[in-house]
Amino acid sequence: MLQEAQKILKTYFGYSSFRTGQEEIIYQILQKQDTLGILPTGGGKSLCYQVPALLAEGVTIVISPLISLMKDQVDQLQQAGISATFLNSSIDAFEMEERVRDAIHGKYKLLYIAPERLETPNFRAVLERIPISIVAVDEAHCISQWGHDFRLSYRLIYQMIEGLRVKPTVVALTATATPIVMEDIREQLRIPRENTVVTGFKRENLTFSVVKGQEKRSFILKYIQDRPNQSGIIYAATRKEVDQLHEFLLQKGIKAGKYHAGLSEEERNHAQDQFIFEKIAVMVATNAFGMGIDASNVRFVIHHNLPKNMESYYQEAGRAGRDGERSECILLFTPYDIQLQKFLIEQSLLDESAKQIEYERLQKMTDYCHTELCLQRYIVEYFGDHYEEETCGTCQNCTDNREKIDITTEAQMIFSCIKRMDERFGKTLVAQVLKGSKNKRIIEMHLQKLSTYGLLKNRTEKDIANLIDFLIAEGYCKLTNSQYPTVGLTNKVVPVLKGEQKVYKKEQAIRHLLDANDELFEILRTVRKEIADREKVPPYIVFSDSTLRDMCAKC
Numbered sequence: 001m002l003q004e005a006q007k008i009l010k011t012y013f014g015y016s017s018f019r020t021g022q023e024e025i026i027y028q029i030l031q032k033q034d035t036l037g038i039l040p041t042g043g044g045k046s047l048c049y050q051v052p053a054l055l056a057e058g059v060t061i062v063i064s065p066l067i068s069l070m071k072d073q074v075d076q077l078q079q080a081g082i083s084a085t086f087l088n089s090s091i092d093a094f095e096m097e098e099r100v101r102d103a104i105h106g107k108y109k110l111l112y113i114a115p116e117r118l119e120t121p122n123f124r125a126v127l128e129r130i131p132i133s134i135v136a137v138d139e140a141h142c143i144s145q146w147g148h149d150f151r152l153s154y155r156l157i158y159q160m161i162e163g164l165r166v167k168p169t170v171v172a173l174t175a176t177a178t179p180i181v182m183e184d185i186r187e188q189l190r191i192p193r194e195n196t197v198v199t200g201f202k203r204e205n206l207t208f209s210v211v212k213g214q215e216k217r218s219f220i221l222k223y224i225q226d227r228p229n230q231s232g233i234i235y236a237a238t239r240k241e242v243d244q245l246h247e248f249l250l251q252k253g254i255k256a257g258k259y260h261a262g263l264s265e266e267e268r269n270h271a272q273d274q275f276i277f278e279k280i281a282v283m284v285a286t287n288a289f290g291m292g293i294d295a296s297n298v299r300f301v302i303h304h305n306l307p308k309n310m311e312s313y314y315q316e317a318g319r320a321g322r323d324g325e326r327s328e329c330i331l332l333f334t335p336y337d338i339q340l341q342k343f344l345i346e347q348s349l350l351d352e353s354a355k356q357i358e359y360e361r362l363q364k365m366t367d368y369c370h371t372e373l374c375l376q377r378y379i380v381e382y383f384g385d386h387y388e389e390e391t392c393g394t395c396q397n398c399t400d401n402r403e404k405i406d407i408t409t410e411a412q413m414i415f416s417c418i419k420r421m422d423e424r425f426g427k428t429l430v431a432q433v434l435k436g437s438k439n440k441r442i443i444e445m446h447l448q449k450l451s452t453y454g455l456l457k458n459r460t461e462k463d464i465a466n467l468i469d470f471l472i473a474e475g476y477c478k479l480t481n482s483q484y485p486t487v488g489l490t491n492k493v494v495p496v497l498k499g500e501q502k503v504y505k506k507e508q509a510i511r512h513l514l515d516a517n518d519e520l521f522e523i524l525r526t527v528r529k530e531i532a533d534r535e536k537v538p539p540y541i542v543f544s545d546s547t548l549r550d551m552c553a554k555c
């Protein structure tokens with residue numbers, strides 16, 4: 001059976017061998033076993049259902065969340081001589097009817113459908129008349145509320161499957177699933193646990209780094225200038241930032257394109273084509289760009305802003321180096337990007353418990369920026385995978401030769417201060433107490449009477465806050481999951497307080513940016529406006545100016 005699969009791989013797709021994971025997933029599908037496959041971005045998930053589709057009797061239904069992605073895949077399949085089509089809101093009723101009729105007569109091997117279609121009972125009735133042998137659920141994490149891109153209509157997939165006369169083989173595929181999400185996908189699609197195929201999250205050809213305290217634009221400009229003709233993507237958080245950065249690069253003579261949801265479909269398609277066909281080397285974009293984009297020679301992905309969680313980060317960064325060549329993933333970090341993400345969580349329609357989950361995820365993303373452990377290892381372990389080697393040897397933290405200094409005494413002071421403050425206050429206030437600040441809040445709350453007051457008066461407040469961030473990232477301290485989190489301690493501090501264990505940190509090479517409050521205020525205002533435009537309400541409905549100021553002050 002696998003030999004036939006090999007043959008199909010060669011004849012239709014022109015590849016000579018399967019990649020890790022593909023063979024196993026395909027084998028299980030051909031054995032009619034429902035399967036969950038977790039392959040990294042660019043790992044080749046599409047082939048996992050396309051190859052079995054050609055070997056199976058009837059039609060393979062592919063549920064896929066993005067219209068543009070569907071069209072691309074169908075185009076590619078048709079070019080390879082495979083009969084495939086899609087059903088989504090981009091085609092008219094007449095066309096829809098014709099395609100459905102053809103599908104019922106088994107004309108297609110693959111039929112792509114948007115999950116929203118399943119919301120129409122009529123459509124589900126139509127599906128029952130199509131001879132379906134395989135149901136492939138692409139981007140399967142969308143089925144889980146714990147996933148990062150939950151779609152309600154994905155919940156209808158199992159109902160649809162149950163309605164079919166003959167039970168099809170179900171295969172769910174995703175790149176970014178934590179253990180909880182995997183469990184959820186399996187439960188909802190009734191996939192037996194043992195039928196999970198996970199290939200490592202590790203992408204050995206990617207080099208990760210986090211850049212702190214540098215002016216972002218100049219960094220990006222220099223980076224691009226140093227690498228003429230290399231293809232890369234720069235992700236920014238807002239449309240306005242994309243516009244401005246794009247404009248800036250053009251002025252500096254860089255041929256860059258831009259892509260965000262505020263552009264017309266035509267402009268977006270044009271930009272995308274220019275990038276894929278290498279007319280432009282650099283694309284500045286929001287996260288609207290890239291899902292399903294098959295540009296294999298992307299040499300770098302730079303994040304101008306902190307993404308909301310590790311799932312998003314890895315999905316976007318993972319667009320680098322799909323061809324296996326060494327590529328770089330750089331995240332430009334400033335603390336006020338955290339505030340921007342908190343703002344987005346606060347204004348979202350999520351309920352309280354869902355917000356908590358988002359805060360927790362954001363914290364893991366922030367820890368990534370503060371940790372001094374191997375970044376690749378951090379990522380792999382975040383996704384619940386085992387990292388065999390000690391370190392990757394290529395990421396920023398692995399290649400950083402700065403000397404490690406003993407900060408045990410400072411750490412002990414910080415821990416004691418947090419304890420004295422009953423683990424009830426935020427990072428800023430703890431830093432202020434240790435600094436011995438005479439700030440109004442300190443005096444009002446009589447915090448100057450604490451025995452830990454002024455213990456670190458030789459350090460700057462920012463410095464102390466950085467130390468606390470580091471201690472959080474290394475798991476000594478923890479934050480509550482809320483907009484204004486309080487700092488607490490974990491069991492890991494016990495041996496340090498007893499003097500049985502030491503804490504080391506690399507020297508701070510670059511100081512953090514100066515007060516960024518005004519800049520942050522501007523960013524928050526921009527985002528507020530974009531949200532207001534989208535929701536068609538005046539900006540003050542989203543958040544008042546004073547609330548924004550408040551958020552900045554607590555940064």
Ligand code: ADP
Pocket residue numbers: 015016017018019022039040041042043044045046047175292294296322
């Ligand atoms: P994913 O959906 O997992 O992100 P895709 O299915 O889009 O990845 O595949 C990424 C790229 O890898 C595509 O260009 C695809 O043609 C290529 N690819 C997939 N399988 C193989 C293989 N066995 N050998 C070589 N290239 C492959």
Ligand code: MG
Pocket residue numbers: 045046138292
């Ligand atoms: Mg895919």
Ligand code: ZN
Pocket residue numbers: 373374375376377391392393394395396397398
């Ligand atoms: Zn490393």
